[in-house]
Amino acid sequence: MASGPAPLCGLVPCCLWLLGVFFLVDVSARPANHSSARERAGNREENEILPPDHLNGVKLEMDGHLNKDFHQEVFLGKDTKGFEDDAEPRRSRRKLMVIFSKVDLNTDRKISAKEMQQWIMEKTAEHFQEAIAESKVHFRAVDPDGDGRVSWDEYKVKFLASKGHSEKEVAEKIKNKWELNIDEETQEVLENLKDRWYQADSPPPDLLLTEAEFLSFLHPEHSRGMLQFMVKEIVRDLDQDGDKRLSLPEFISLPVGTVENQQGQDIDDSWVRDRRREFEELIDANHDGVVTMAELEDYMDPMNEYSALNEAKQMIAIADENQNQHLEPEEVLKYSEFFTGSKLVDYARSVHEEF
Helix, strand or coil: CCCCCHHHHHHHHHHHHHHHHHHHHHHHCCCCCCHHHHHHHCCHHHHCCCCCCCCCCCCECCCCCECCCHHHHHHHCCCCCCCCCCCCHHHHHHHHHHHHHHHCCCCCCCECHHHHHHHHHHHHHHHHHHHHHHHHHHHHHHCCCCCCCEEHHHHHHHHHHHCCCCHHHHHHHHHCCCCCCCCHHHHHHHHHHHHHHHHHCCCCCCCEECHHHHHHHHCHHHCHHHHHHHHHHHHHHHCCCCCCCEEHHHHCCCCCCCCCCHHHHHHHHHHHHHHHHHHHHHHCCCCCCEECHHHHHHHHCCCCHHHHHHHHHHHHHHHCCCCCCCECHHHHHHCHHHHHCCCCCCHHHHHHHHC
């Protein structure tokens, strides 16, 4: 009588093991960062030839919003696996301590501002190399004749094809200078893209982008001229009095929309607090209460060593509970959500075990 159910019971561990494998595979395929990263994912295949709204390792988004994932991007670089929300905590703690050891160059079990600065520069360089590799792929996609140069018309054909238009029909209409019959929103996007195309086209302008110029078109952080163009666009959008500078009230102005409930009020309060701190501590270099285009450019330049040092000091200050101007293992584990986007529990008890 008792022997009947045994095979069924034996199946339970096997089923649970298979279920665990399924979830493990599913987790490893997810983006490493929280909601903001998922929101940006969108339909990448459709928009792959569009300049990305988000630039890894750059402090501000294209629309002037703060990059919510910046600290994780410059602390983890591309090595984001293992810090998902449902990752195994002990493995995540161990990996975080491995990163700590890499940042701690003199192995004194403390991270100084100089060590953090160097680490930020290394992780930013990783993002740069990733952008270059992606740009090469996209360049080949929009350079059908393989001549190493892309015309604005060639790009426009590929862009409209990604929006559902017939590539053959669009190419024929452009060749014959016929009306494209596209909606107003798409036309506006095209006009903005053409402005950006002009900016990426190095003098003398010919509206033909080389592979290097196309990289600047997609990733303005790779070009001084395009970074300046991005700064001008942000200042233009935020500057309310037309003086081509940003005051604190202009920079912390709330997004369009009214506060309808307490949750909305909390979001707005957070928006103001974060932007005020960024303005006062990092962007306004001479602390005169206004931000010039030059200051904003220095702040946004991901390869600016001085900005990286300031960022390193701010990151340390966030978690430096004993106020010794260094980060120690316990502090990094306790503030793991700031550095990795994942909150790791039992940090104090496990620091010696994991280090």
